[in-house]
Amino acid sequence: MLEVRGLSVTYPDGKEAVSGVSFALGDDERVALIGANGAGKSTLLRSIVGLLPASAGEIKMDGVVLSNISVSEIRRKIGIVFQNPDDQLFMANVRDDVAFGPRNMGLPEDEVGRRVDSALGCLGISHLGDRISDRLSVGEKRMAGIASVLSMSPNALLLDEPSSSLDPRSRRALMDTLQSLPHSALIATHDLDLAGRLCPRVIILQDGRLRADGPSDELLSDLKKLESYGL
Ligand SMILES: Nc1ncnc2c1ncn2[C@@H]1O[C@H](COP(=O)(O)OP(=O)(O)OP(=O)(O)O)[C@@H](O)[C@H]1O
Ligand SMILES: [Mg+2]
Numbered sequence: 001m002l003e004v005r006g007l008s009v010t011y012p013d014g015k016e017a018v019s020g021v022s023f024a025l026g027d028d029e030r031v032a033l034i035g036a037n038g039a040g041k042s043t044l045l046r047s048i049v050g051l052l053p054a055s056a057g058e059i060k061m062d063g064v065v066l067s068n069i070s071v072s073e074i075r076r077k078i079g080i081v082f083q084n085p086d087d088q089l090f091m092a093n094v095r096d097d098v099a100f101g102p103r104n105m106g107l108p109e110d111e112v113g114r115r116v117d118s119a120l121g122c123l124g125i126s127h128l129g130d131r132i133s134d135r136l137s138v139g140e141k142r143m144a145g146i147a148s149v150l151s152m153s154p155n156a157l158l159l160d161e162p163s164s165s166l167d168p169r170s171r172r173a174l175m176d177t178l179q180s181l182p183h184s185a186l187i188a189t190h191d192l193d194l195a196g197r198l199c200p201r202v203i204i205l206q207d208g209r210l211r212a213d214g215p216s217d218e219l220l221s222d223l224k225k226l227e228s229y230g231l
Pocket of ligand 1: 011012013015017035036037038039040041042043044083
């Protein structure tokens with residue numbers, strides 16, 4: 001359903017952070033995106049949702065070329081959880097942040113309320129609903145940011161380091177939630193345990209290039225290879 005072909009992304013200072021990356025993500029498929037710091041994971045995810053222009057290549061979702069549609073249309077199809085949760089939350093309180101996407105989609109207020117309750121509930125953070133988003137702890141912000149994307153029920157989810165700064169209970173709630181979602185997901189992570197448990201397939205990036213794409217039980221158990229990819 002999501003098809004990335006020959007994607008390259010170059011920053012204005014000339015740094016090519018993603019170079020000729022191609023892969024496809026099937027319906028309901030969960031794939032881990034791993035690679036050392038600076039490998040290009042965040043750049044790749046941001047580029048898929050149209051936040052960074054591609055210098056080469058093409059991205060399609062269900063056959064539609066994404067560069068032909070607006071960023072807001074892309075975001076209805078593909079949800080992104082940013083690496084920095086401060087990029088995700090901007091409303092006065094958590095409920096309003098989680099309601100923002102569904103409201104923006106023009107859904108009736110009772111449906112918006114159902115979606116907010118469901119997103120907060122499945123992540124185990126209903127108690128945060130009335131809190132001021134800006135005053136949450138880093139882990140609380142991360143969970144609220146994930147809820148604000150789940151409430152939009154996108155067809156595909158891109159998650160950038162979703163488990164970083166989470167305590168064991170929140171990490172478990174996150175993993176259970178991701179496991180039960182009917183969406184396809186591309187999860188950039190340094191949490192190789194989470195990658196192995198949640199994702200049957202893993203893609204490895206190094207210096208902006210796709211170095212490996214295959215079954216996680218094979219790729220994650222080959223320590224020599226992982227080391228050679230800077231992991
Ligand atoms: N705005 C920018 N301008 C120039 N170079 C950038 C910019 N943002 C990122 N880069 C560079 O692009 C490369 C890829 O960065 P990116 O953030 O995509 O890596 P990452 O794999 O997500 O790393 P991490 O694991 O640390 O999150 C890095 O070398 C980084 O320094
Ligand atoms: Mg990153």
